[in-house]
Amino acid sequence: MPELPEVEAARKLAEQQVQGRQVHSVHISKDPVVFDGVPPRAFANALRMRRVLAVRRKGKYLWMELDRRPWPLFHFGMTGSFHVYQKPAARPQFWKMELVMDDGSRFAIRNVRRLGRIRLAKDPENQPPVSTLGFDALNEKLPLAAFIHQVQKRTCPIKSLLLNQAFAAGVGNWLADEILYQARIDPHRRCNRLGTDDIRNLRTSLRRIICQAVAVDADASRFPRTWLFHVRWGKDASARTARGESIRFDQIAGRTTAWVPSRQR
DNA sequence: CTCAGTGTTCAGTG
DNA sequence: TCACTGAACACTGA
Numbered sequence: 001m002p003e004l005p006e007v008e009a010a011r012k013l014a015e016q017q018v019q020g021r022q023v024h025s026v027h028i029s030k031d032p033v034v035f036d037g038v039p040p041r042a043f044a045n046a047l048r049m050r051r052v053l054a055v056r057r058k059g060k061y062l063w064m065e066l067d068r069r070p071w072p073l074f075h076f077g078m079t080g081s082f083h084v085y086q087k088p089a090a091r092p093q094f095w096k097m098e099l100v101m102d103d104g105s106r107f108a109i110r111n112v113r114r115l116g117r118i119r120l121a122k123d124p125e126n127q128p129p130v131s132t133l134g135f136d137a138l139n140e141k142l143p144l145a146a147f148i149h150q151v152q153k154r155t156c157p158i159k160s161l162l163l164n165q166a167f168a169a170g171v172g173n174w175l176a177d178e179i180l181y182q183a184r185i186d187p188h189r190r191c192n193r194l195g196t197d198d199i200r201n202l203r204t205s206l207r208r209i210i211c212q213a214v215a216v217d218a219d220a221s222r223f224p225r226t227w228l229f230h231v232r233w234g235k236d237a238s239a240r241t242a243r244g245e246s247i248r249f250d251q252i253a254g255r256t257t258a259w260v261p262s263r264q265r
Numbered sequence: 266c267t268c269a270g271t272g273t274t275c276a277g278t279g
Numbered sequence: 280t281c282a283c284t285g286a287a288c289a290c291t292g293a
Contacts, residue, residue, distance in 0.1 A: 003271055033289075060272075078272055079290080094290095113290045115272060129273090156283060165273080172271055234293090235269085254285055256269080 002076035004137050004170030005213035007060050010082045012217070014055040014062070017084045017107050018099065022051045027098040033114050034096050046070055046120050047099065056125070059133045059169025063124040070120040072097075073130070077115030083108045133169035137210050140168070140203075148199045151191050158194060158202070159187035160253035168206065174229055175213075177258050179205045181228040186264045187257050188250070232258035 002010075026047045028040035035043070050066040057063075063073040074080070083092050085106050091098055097118060098108040109118065124130050135142060142150065154161050161167050162176035171179070180187050183205035185198055194202075216222035223229055228247070231239045235249045235256065245260045 006271080075272085077289090078270065113270090113288095115289065117273090154282080160283080163272090174271060233271095253283090255272095 002060060002078070002080055003172035003175050004060065004210060005175075005218035007057060007062060007076065007170070008138065008214050009217040010076070011055050011057045011062055013082055013084060014064070014107065017105065018052045018064070018101055019055060020052065022049060022102040023047050023099050024049075024102050024104075025100045027100075029096050031096055031114065034111055034116055034118055036117050036119055038118075038120060042120060043072065043097065043118070047072065058125065058130050058136050059165055060172070061124070061130050061133075063121070063130075070122050071124055073117075073119045073121045073124045074109060075117045075129075077111060077113065077117070079112040080116040081110050083110055133165050134167045135169065137168045137170035137175075137206060138214060140207065144200065144203065147203050148196055151194060151199050151202070154191035156191060157188050157252055158185060158191050159255075159257055161191050162206075163253055163255065170210070171206070173255050173257075174232060175209065177232060178209050178228050180264060181258075181260060182209060184264050186261075187252055187259050228258060228260070 026044040028035070028043050030040070047066070050068055052064050052066060054065040055062065056065060061073060061075055063071050065071055085091070086104070088106070091106070091108060092110045094110050094112045095108045096111050098106055100106055121127055150167065151161065159176055159180065162171050162179060163173065177187070179202065183198070183201040185194070185202060213223065220229065226242045228241060231241055231247065239247050241247065241260060245262050247258050248261055250257050250259070
């Protein structure tokens with residue numbers, strides 16, 4: 001489930017598992033799609049015997065800081081995840097890269113539908129694709145006036161803007177719907193038609209939801225009961241929110257959008 | 266068998 | 280050139 005909270009949970013897992021340790025050996029699966037044409041040997045050479053200094057994240061991108069460049073950069077796509085285990089036999093199906101650390105523990109990235117990417121970069125934070133991202137949704141520090149301006153200068157539907165990674169990095173489809181539901185804004189509304197009150201609510205809602213989801217390590221069973229999240233899946237026309245509201249499903253920006261007309265204006 | 270899907274990129278349009 | 284939209288990508292599971 002890789003939107004920002006899931007990616008941040010993966011970052012913490014990686015940090016706990018490999019930070020401060022040395023990579024003993026590297027296994028790479030044959031997958032020119034996920035590896036974006038970079039030859040497997042390049043990854044093995046870049047990682048073997050390197051020490052991991054830190055695991056960083058911006059938006060939905062993750063990378064490891066090593067004691068020598070280049071560094072590996074990961075994007076999960078729709079189905080990626082990190083796995084930690086001890087025995088070789090526990091290597092997960094659809095694994096793409098496995099690191100054996102100096103303490104014998106194993107760390108793998110898995111990607112079922114192959115929309116994820118694993119690359120090497122000299123300076124991930126300061127080169128595309130990471131450098132083209134907007135503010136990180138977990139660490140948004142824009143002054144309110146600047147935030148309002150960023151929204152009001154656009155003409156697309158507000159749902160599209162929330163999905164635009166050059167605006168708020170890390171927001172994906174369910175987060176965007178949750179943010180608009182809790183801010184009580186109709187997802188179809190054009191950005192430039194929103195009032196300052198709407199945008200203030202939007203920002204508050206964005207911050208609160210991301211913080212809460214990250215605080216429980218993206219464990220959906222611990223999201224508050226009132227969240228739309230719990231009832232948005234499956235396009236079930238008879239589904240109701242915890243407040244008893246009925247849900248509508250529309251296509252906006254090419255994505256299924258779940259919203260509550262009685263609450264969102 | 267068909268289709269939707271938690272994401273990104275790129276061609277096409279105005 | 281810019282802002283925006285929709286299709287394509289790859290694969291699983293309902």
